[in-house]
Amino acid sequence: MISIKDIAKLAGVSVSTVSRVLNHQDNVKADKRERILAAIKQTGYVPNRAARDMVSKHTSTVGIVLPGMFNMFQRQLFSIVVHHLEQFGYHTSFYFASTDEEGELACLRRLKADRLDGLIILHEVALPEFRTYLEENKIPTVLATFERDGWKATSIHISEDEAALQAVSHLIKLGHRDIACIGGTKYSFSSQRLEGYRKALEQASIPYDASKVAFADVYNMEGGAKALNQLLDSKATFTALFAITDELALGSIRGLADHNLSVPGDVSVVGFDNIELSSFSVPRLTTISQPIVEMGQMSVALLHSLITSKNGLPVSIALPFTFVQRDSTAQRR
Amino acid sequence: MISIKDIAKLAGVSVSTVSRVLNHQDNVKADKRERILAAIKQTGYVPNRAARDMVSKHTSTVGIVLPGMFNMFQRQLFSIVVHHLEQFGYHTSFYFASTDEEGELACLRRLKADRLDGLIILHEVALPEFRTYLEENKIPTVLATFERDGWKATSIHISEDEAALQAVSHLIKLGHRDIACIGGTKYSFSSQRLEGYRKALEQASIPYDASKVAFADVYNMEGGAKALNQLLDSKATFTALFAITDELALGSIRGLADHNLSVPGDVSVVGFDNIELSSFSVPRLTTISQPIVEMGQMSVALLHSLITSKNGLPVSIALPFTFVQRDSTAQRR
DNA sequence: AAAGAAACTGGTAACGTTTTCATAAAATAA
DNA sequence: TTATTTTATGAAAACGTTACCAGTTTCTTT
Numbered sequence: 162m163i164s165i166k167d168i169a170k171l172a173g174v175s176v177s178t179v180s181r182v183l184n185h186q187d188n189v190k191a192d193k194r195e196r197i198l199a200a201i202k203q204t205g206y207v208p209n210r211a212a213r214d215m216v217s218k219h220t221s222t223v224g225i226v227l228p229g230m231f232n233m234f235q236r237q238l239f240s241i242v243v244h245h246l247e248q249f250g251y252h253t254s255f256y257f258a259s260t261d262e263e264g265e266l267a268c269l270r271r272l273k274a275d276r277l278d279g280l281i282i283l284h285e286v287a288l289p290e291f292r293t294y295l296e297e298n299k300i301p302t303v304l305a306t307f308e309r310d311g312w313k314a315t316s317i318h319i320s321e322d323e324a325a326l327q328a329v330s331h332l333i334k335l336g337h338r339d340i341a342c343i344g345g346t347k348y349s350f351s352s353q354r355l356e357g358y359r360k361a362l363e364q365a366s367i368p369y370d371a372s373k374v375a376f377a378d379v380y381n382m383e384g385g386a387k388a389l390n391q392l393l394d395s396k397a398t399f400t401a402l403f404a405i406t407d408e409l410a411l412g413s414i415r416g417l418a419d420h421n422l423s424v425p426g427d428v429s430v431v432g433f434d435n436i437e438l439s440s441f442s443v444p445r446l447t448t449i450s451q452p453i454v455e456m457g458q459m460s461v462a463l464l465h466s467l468i469t470s471k472n473g474l475p476v477s478i479a480l481p482f483t484f485v486q487r488d489s490t491a492q493r494r
Numbered sequence: 495m496i497s498i499k500d501i502a503k504l505a506g507v508s509v510s511t512v513s514r515v516l517n518h519q520d521n522v523k524a525d526k527r528e529r530i531l532a533a534i535k536q537t538g539y540v541p542n543r544a545a546r547d548m549v550s551k552h553t554s555t556v557g558i559v560l561p562g563m564f565n566m567f568q569r570q571l572f573s574i575v576v577h578h579l580e581q582f583g584y585h586t587s588f589y590f591a592s593t594d595e596e597g598e599l600a601c602l603r604r605l606k607a608d609r610l611d612g613l614i615i616l617h618e619v620a621l622p623e624f625r626t627y628l629e630e631n632k633i634p635t636v637l638a639t640f641e642r643d644g645w646k647a648t649s650i651h652i653s654e655d656e657a658a659l660q661a662v663s664h665l666i667k668l669g670h671r672d673i674a675c676i677g678g679t680k681y682s683f684s685s686q687r688l689e690g691y692r693k694a695l696e697q698a699s700i701p702y703d704a705s706k707v708a709f710a711d712v713y714n715m716e717g718g719a720k721a722l723n724q725l726l727d728s729k730a731t732f733t734a735l736f737a738i739t740d741e742l743a744l745g746s747i748r749g750l751a752d753h754n755l756s757v758p759g760d761v762s763v764v765g766f767d768n769i770e771l772s773s774f775s776v777p778r779l780t781t782i783s784q785p786i787v788e789m790g791q792m793s794v795a796l797l798h799s800l801i802t803s804k805n806g807l808p809v810s811i812a813l814p815f816t817f818v819q820r821d822s823t824a825q826r827r
Numbered sequence: 828a829a830a831g832a833a834a835c836t837g838g839t840a841a842c843g844t845t846t847t848c849a850t851a852a853a854a855t856a857a
Numbered sequence: 858t859t860a861t862t863t864t865a866t867g868a869a870a871a872c873g874t875t876a877c878c879a880g881t882t883t884c885t886t887t
Binding site: 497498499509510517541542544545546547549550 | 872873874875876877
Binding site for chain 1: 842843844845846
């Protein structure tokens with residue numbers, strides 16, 4: 162494997178000089194620069210990143226923390242984030258934090274070894290060691306799509322409960338009173354969105370009925386379909402349904418179709434997230450739109466400024482959401 | 495930042511000894527080992543990866559090459575691959591090869607700098623420099639979901655044209671004679687699947703009609719919907735449709751719904767890939783199922799054996815596909 | 828108890844860069 | 858011209874590891 166020394170020898174200069182042209186410093190005479198460039202081109206030399214990282218103390222790499230299995234919204238956000246990271250010239254490494262403690266610990270260990278420039282967390286981590294490590298070592302960190310009380314990290318999110326409230330209020334405005342809900346577990350957004358559901362009912366003086374709420378065990382379409390079956394099996398009656406995630410909503414629509422219930426004819430369904438799919442499903446899904454593109458690019462931009470300035474204070478940004486009415490909701494018959 | 499020297503000093507031993515316990519060598523006396531372990535725990539020390547990589551000449555990192563924007567099938571495969579990589583203890587880095595030459599070149603440059611242990615390519619790259627670099631430096635490489643003539647790299651894929659033939663033959667068996675097709679561009683699978691479509695028609699003595707074929711410019715649902723509109727605008731008549739991708743198929747179903755055409759009532763639709771979504775869409779999609787889980791795990795397993803053995807010959811593996819009949823196809827009326 | 832083998836340990840040289848510092852060359856000013 | 862500043866250059870140290878080698882224990886065997 163060819164190294165900087167070889168280039169120096171080939172061009173008849175010292176390694177320092179080669180290093181200078183490699184790092185785009187302009188204080189090198191034209192003739193030598195050309196000889197060096199020629200040698201580089203001829204040999205196909207590319208500087209060794211490990212060596213660079215070691216001496217320069219930073220890696221130009223940002224880590225992305227994800228859960229083991231990530232849902233469509235996360236995949237979409239993830240691909241936006243990586244894309245922008247690329248634009249800023251960062252490399253990207255992955256860290257899977259499984260939901261169990263051992264998984265998070267392993268994740269943290271790798272994080273430490275890698276001496277990252279920064280971190281974007283797309284998945285709520287529970288372990289206190291995480292926070293300790295990040296704060297003690299002042300690792301620039303952005304929490305995307307959620308907040309963490311007490312963490313001194315920049316966070317980008319929307320007001321989950323307000324958005325859910327608006328989604329459910331829409332159903333109420335359409336005349337629905339029997340509104341079921343498909344919730345979830347583990348993450349803070351699930352309780353926040355459920356809270357929005359309760360508030361909307363409360364505002365309309367509709368009593369909260371626990372039998373109309375089912376919890377999906379996973380945030381995918383299968384989870385949504387299963388939760389819906391649970392609802393139907395328990396003889397819950399409803400003319401509308403709020404699913405805390407588009408994917409769950411789409412799964413529940415599948416489940417409804419299996420029982421020959423049409424959407425929005427028999428049941429109005431509203432989701433949350435506005436994943437790409439929701440505008441192409443049959444029927445198109447009425448939902449809350451998270452500003453996913455802005456979230457992605459702001460996460461990266463903010464992280465970058467955190468990395469470069471080093472003195473920026475952590476901010477918590479609540480981005481505006483929008484309600485998108487499509488074909489899955491209708492006036493109560 | 496704390497280093498191996500600090501641990502050595504703290505434990506009252508030499509760095510060599512610390513290095514030995516770090517690398518799980520058993521020839522260290524129990525008392526020293528314990529003192530070292532205690533020092534490590536106390537300080538929270540984790541060895542610096544860059545330094546390790548530099549001296550050990552390998553990085554425990556495998557790269558994944560992806561296109562700038564990847565479709566649902568690729569996302570799914572990608573997440574399976576990363577998951578298995580994790581299991582084998584590899585780190586994962588991303589390389590986006592945009593479709594233009596400059597993008598591929600930049601991708602290659604980074605690849606070289608990173609001294610990867612291996613590479614999984616999920617996106618066809620065109621640049622000859624790619625192949626040259628990989629072969630000359632004997633970088634273990636797996637081509638997932640496609641083959642490349644002449645490349646000495648292991649490849650995992652299915653027989654695209656046979657699968658497409660089977661999908662279209664199914665439509666013919668159902669009595670359809672006017673079968674449209676939504677194809678695509680750029681990648682070899684698109685022409686191979688189109689080839690399967692032609693063969694199926696040929697076998698049934700149905701003349702190939704170019705006006706019944708539209709090409710999507712992107713492999714997503716929007717692309718599918720647009721291609722379908724094109725077909726309808728050009729007054730093509732058909733009672734069945736083969737889309738070379740599930741995502742395109744689902745997009746076309748959306749487009750058909752916009753024209754009040756029902757599936758499978760008015761038009762039977764068959765897709766290709768069997769992405770997760772296809773079993774939950776309304777209607778459920780009849781499609782060709784790629785063994786995506788096996789493809790992902792075999793890619794990783796094969797890559798691993800390539801990395802560890804160093805003498806394995808490249809193999810080209812064609813995995814079996816299956817035809818999955820669901821609700822989007824029906825007998826011609 | 829002596830000799831030999833085995834297990835353990837520390838010093839030091841790599842690895843491929845960047846950075847600092849001193850020096851040499853060139854450019855400018857007097 | 859000479860003195861002074863500026864610009865280029867190379868030598869050598871550092872970065873945090875692992876690997877090798879030699880030396881020192883400790884354990885077996887006679």
